[in-house]
Amino acid sequence: MKFKVNEHEVFASTGGRPFDKKKPLIIFVHGSGLTHMTWVLQTRYFAFHGYNALAVDLPGHGLSSGESLKSIEEMADWVSDVIDAVGHKEASLVGHSQGCLVTVECTSRYPNKIKTLSLMGGAGAIPMNPELLSLAENNDPKAVDLMMDWAHGPAGHFGGHPVPGLYHINTGTMLAKSRTIQNTLGVDFRACDNYKNGFEAAKKIKCPTLSILATDDKMCPVKEGKKLASLIDGSQVDIIDNCGHMMLLEEADRVLTVLKKFITTNYPPLSS
Amino acid sequence: MSDKKKELKPNTYKFDTLSLHAGYQPHKNAGSRQVPIYQTTSYLFDDVDHAAALFNLERGGHIYSRISNPTVGVLEERVASLEGGTAALATSSGMSAIFLTVMTLCEAGDHLVVSSQLYGGTVNLFRLTLPKFGIKCTFVKPRDTEGFKKAIQKNTKGIFGELVGNPGNEIMNMPEIAKIAHDAGIPLMVDATYQTPYLCKPFEHGADIVIHSLTKWMAGHGSSMAGILVEGGKFDWMQNDKFPTMTKPYEGYHGLSFAEEFGPTAFTMKARAEGMRDFGPCLSPQNAWNVLQGIETLSVRMKKHCSNAEEMVKYLSNHESVAWVSHPSVPDHPDHELAKKLLPNGRGSMIAFGIKGGKDAGVAFINNVKLASHLANVGDTRTLVIHPASGTHSQMDEATLKFAGLSHDMIRLSVGIEDIDDIKNDFEIGFRAARKPRLVSNQ
Numbered sequence: 001m002k003f004k005v006n007e008h009e010v011f012a013s014t015g016g017r018p019f020d021k022k023k024p025l026i027i028f029v030h031g032s033g034l035t036h037m038t039w040v041l042q043t044r045y046f047a048f049h050g051y052n053a054l055a056v057d058l059p060g061h062g063l064s065s066g067e068s069l070k071s072i073e074e075m076a077d078w079v080s081d082v083i084d085a086v087g088h089k090e091a092s093l094v095g096h097s098q099g100c101l102v103t104v105e106c107t108s109r110y111p112n113k114i115k116t117l118s119l120m121g122g123a124g125a126i127p128m129n130p131e132l133l134s135l136a137e138n139n140d141p142k143a144v145d146l147m148m149d150w151a152h153g154p155a156g157h158f159g160g161h162p163v164p165g166l167y168h169i170n171t172g173t174m175l176a177k178s179r180t181i182q183n184t185l186g187v188d189f190r191a192c193d194n195y196k197n198g199f200e201a202a203k204k205i206k207c208p209t210l211s212i213l214a215t216d217d218k219m220c221p222v223k224e225g226k227k228l229a230s231l232i233d234g235s236q237v238d239i240i241d242n243c244g245h246m247m248l249l250e251e252a253d254r255v256l257t258v259l260k261k262f263i264t265t266n267y268p269p270l271s272s
Numbered sequence: 273m274s275d276k277k278k279e280l281k282p283n284t285y286k287f288d289t290l291s292l293h294a295g296y297q298p299h300k301n302a303g304s305r306q307v308p309i310y311q312t313t314s315y316l317f318d319d320v321d322h323a324a325a326l327f328n329l330e331r332g333g334h335i336y337s338r339i340s341n342p343t344v345g346v347l348e349e350r351v352a353s354l355e356g357g358t359a360a361l362a363t364s365s366g367m368s369a370i371f372l373t374v375m376t377l378c379e380a381g382d383h384l385v386v387s388s389q390l391y392g393g394t395v396n397l398f399r400l401t402l403p404k405f406g407i408k409c410t411f412v413k414p415r416d417t418e419g420f421k422k423a424i425q426k427n428t429k430g431i432f433g434e435l436v437g438n439p440g441n442e443i444m445n446m447p448e449i450a451k452i453a454h455d456a457g458i459p460l461m462v463d464a465t466y467q468t469p470y471l472c473k474p475f476e477h478g479a480d481i482v483i484h485s486l487t488k489w490m491a492g493h494g495s496s497m498a499g500i501l502v503e504g505g506k507f508d509w510m511q512n513d514k515f516p517t518m519t520k521p522y523e524g525y526h527g528l529s530f531a532e533e534f535g536p537t538a539f540t541m542k543a544r545a546e547g548m549r550d551f552g553p554c555l556s557p558q559n560a561w562n563v564l565q566g567i568e569t570l571s572v573r574m575k576k577h578c579s580n581a582e583e584m585v586k587y588l589s590n591h592e593s594v595a596w597v598s599h600p601s602v603p604d605h606p607d608h609e610l611a612k613k614l615l616p617n618g619r620g621s622m623i624a625f626g627i628k629g630g631k632d633a634g635v636a637f638i639n640n641v642k643l644a645s646h647l648a649n650v651g652d653t654r655t656l657v658i659h660p661a662s663g664t665h666s667q668m669d670e671a672t673l674k675f676a677g678l679s680h681d682m683i684r685l686s687v688g689i690e691d692i693d694d695i696k697n698d699f700e701i702g703f704r705a706a707r708k709p710r711l712v713s714n715q
Contacts, residue, residue: 013532013533015533016329016525016526016527016528016529016533017526017527018527035535037533037534037535037536040533040534041331041332044328044329044330044533045325045330045331048325048328048330048526063510129280131280132280135280142280142282145282145284146280146282148282148284149282149283149284155297155299157284157285158285158293158294158295158296158297159294159295159296159297159349159350159353160295160296160297160300160346160349161295161332161345161349162331162332162333163332163537163541164332164334164340164341164342164344164345164348164544165340165345165348165349165352165359165360165361165362165540165544166349166352166358166359166537166540167294167295167349167352167353167357167358167359167360169284169353170352170353170356170357170358170505171358171359171505171536171537174358174505174506174536175535175536178535178536242299252331252332253331253332253333256331
């Protein structure tokens, strides 16, 4: 579906179901340089089981217009604006990687709006490798290739996608190269590198929180994810073996099962 | 000690490694080092909710082997990885892969622009069968790049061609024809069977969908039929209103928009969800496994195929019984320079040559070679020969043969990986017979 936030058109996948204001809202926030499509193996389930599942394209990404937002704080405010724009008062947030920084900041800023928080491959800070940052800011496609290498665990490099026939390293590469790299990945990496408030923001979070981490995550290692989770009262942690940073694709089924249990328990669907 | 900073390099697996490993994780398959053959029709559901989720594409997984199968899935991922594609769908043959591609793209009333130099079966599909479904085609000679542009109509949904035409070895100028297609907002579909991803990666030159008859070089051993369509993932289905079945809500899956939901893999998802469901040209797991065995040695075999082919080109070019030789490695081949650009790892192992003495000499040659096999296939490890005018393209009338660039003296040679001297010696027997067709036929 398309709607406007701050006068710019936003695209969000609804998981193949029409948006229904009566249903509780889950907003899925993608990682650096990516799009709503990274969530395809999670959103459809929720969309067909009593929720509005909105996998948004951040401004300047995927099918959304406007320029990419330059800071995690701006993105956090934008997510809050999305909730308002679609006519809801509250939402459950799900973030991946950079999306975790955004949703942690958003939850700390708008505690009354956010009912549950699910973090995948999250950390309190994501300092960027200077060379990778430079490549992305200079529009070098090698930045995407490096990201896809580091984002997939050793098993993920072999493939074995849960959806038959899909090769996720090439799919991720295509998503990250679908818009101008320096305007998406470059801006996002700089925003991640600049963001320093993650641990302080985490301390303010009181809603039920889940962290899904992966043993082979090179971009946000388990110890960083645990450190963030330890600062959030009552945070649940689920660790997936033999999996890298792209757990939402590499182990999509496991992620959905854990997410489904957490969200339906803490933020029940509209019963049919 | 050097203080030079180490340059960052992506360590994703390279071609030869992907040929052996892509798409498969042993630890998820009881540790089996070899890909298991999942000889089953169907798969247990955990519960009713799980079943519903699989049917509704909410979860990845297998339901019924007509739609997908774990062994076939490994093959699909492997070929997608080798081509640089986002997704692939394997079928029971190359022809069914072409048919499924067209039926996923087109509806009745649509039109395609098609290269005229194609495998005879493909010509008949586009010329005779697709019109029965209301899909019309305009044929254009593969070197007539401007002709492709002129043939595009309002209802044209794509351009289709073989990268190197069968059997005349005419090469489509893929980058230029891709630009023509993309300027018109339509995809370019390329049958790259002759090249395999070892010789050419069409997505790097603008193709949007790549099709293979895996039966040929990919499987390589003449044992198993299989086909595949591979998606490049760059084509924007939402850029215009030409592809409503990709962009509009689809009744068959609760209003799903394939382009919105699946983006760079939308075409493959639709081909599987709709095409395999409704037409059902599924690949057997045994044949998928056989093809996987072939792909494991693809680069090794292709190097030998190409080096033997170049030797045969030299041999034939200097032979007194040969009137002409067509192979992209020949300097006076009209597409020699284009071939160097599109086929950097080798120009392939298909050679067409004209035998002096015309049709009778051709028949004598074919009937007398002993090592080379006379049959209707290409891309076997063994050397194969055929006389197209009386074999693969025999269902064409005289005018269609001429338009397809075929002549009665043409012999199509698929060079195998035998010892090159043995192939040459065998051809000497054939040529001797061809020079004296009557004497030999009376023996």
